[in-house]
Amino acid sequence: MPDTRKRGSEMVATKRRVHLAKKTGLFIGLLIGAVFAGFPVLWMASSSFKSNTEIFASPPKLITDNFSWDAYTSILTDPTKVRFFINSYVVSLSVTVLTLLIAILAAYAFSRFEFRFKKPLNMIIVSVQGVPPITLLIPYFGLMVTLGLYNTYLGLILTYMVFTLPYAIIMMTGYFNTLPKELDEAARVDGASAMGALWRILVPISIPGIVSVGIYTFMISWNEFLFALTLTRTQDMRTVPIGIQLLMGQNSYEWNQMMAMSILGCIPVLLLFLFFQRFFIGGMTAGAVKN
Incomplete structure (x- = not known):
């Protein structure tokens, strides 16, 4: 024992x-x-708190002896550089709001209704995700010039939505599929229309999915470089990624300002993740479920 x-x-x-x-x-x-x-x-x-010469000092130092806010001051007091941030906010927020609005309506239709060409439309939406964006660069440039949308907010917003909408529709459809159809039926019995059931019942309980799709959409729009460079011409239409690239001069690079602008460019996305992390993870997980 x-x-x-x-x-x-x-x-x-x-x-x-x-x-x-x-x-x-x-x-x-x-x-x-x-x-x-x-x-x-x-x-x-x-x-971002060092001088250009100190950045390349040998041996390198993580903590500088000459702490300075000069790089941030140079950016935040320069109207041209501040304009880069304004442009990014205008474009990214517009793309996010419009993408969510259209994606919610489309996902509701795909999830709750049967209609002609439903499967072909689903296949088209999924296939668009597999097209490399760079292959569409020249066609989009010609299209925007022809439509008079070159170097405009609307041109950038419509272009970005082409790449954000398919993902948003797929994710929101998957999220709506996890919600029982009895919720819609109960709302219809109480006298609500189909749109009333969507906005009063499904949307409020789909906040995690909406937040996750919104964060992803904002992040894609905020960080996009290739189309922002190609579809804009003047300084007053450039976005933050282009603004960082413009700090690379012909003869010298403003490394400290590039780092400072990169830090300022990270803040919006970082704050979104910090405040909505719980919704983001829950929405991504639920949206991945296929019924």
Whole structure:
């Protein structure tokens, strides 16, 4: 009997050691991954407070001896550079709102109704996701020039929506599919129309999915570089990614200002993730379910 108890306690101790070793290994792996992913951002933030010469000092220093806000001051007091941020906000917010509005209506139709060409339309929406955006650059340039939308907000907004809408419709359709149709039927029994059931019942309980799609859409629009460079011409229409590229002069690079503008450009997306992280994860998970 004592031997049995001893062997049992040894097995329990062994399992605890194995469990502790797994947790330790997982923690170390996550820590290495966090350092690998976060160090470039930390170095970027540190470089934004240095002078151009100090950035390339040898040996390099993470913490500068001559802390300075000059790079941020130069950006925030320059009307042209501030305009880059205004343009990005106008375009990204417009694309996000319009994409969510159209995606909600389209997803509701795909999820709740049967109509002609439903499957072909679904296939077209999915196939658009597989088209490399760079292959559409020249056609879109010619189209925007022909329509008189070159170098305009509307041109950028419509172009971005071509790439954000398919994903948004797919995700919102998947999310609506997880909601029981009895909710719609109960609302219709109470006298609500189909649109009333959508906006009064389904949309309020679909906030996690809507938030996740909204964050993704805003992020894509905010960070887009190729079409923003091609479809705009004047400084007053450039967005933040183009503004960062413009700091690369012919003879010198404003590295500290590039780092400062990159940090300022990261803030909107970072804040969205911080405040809506719970909704974002829940919405992405639910939207991935296929019934």
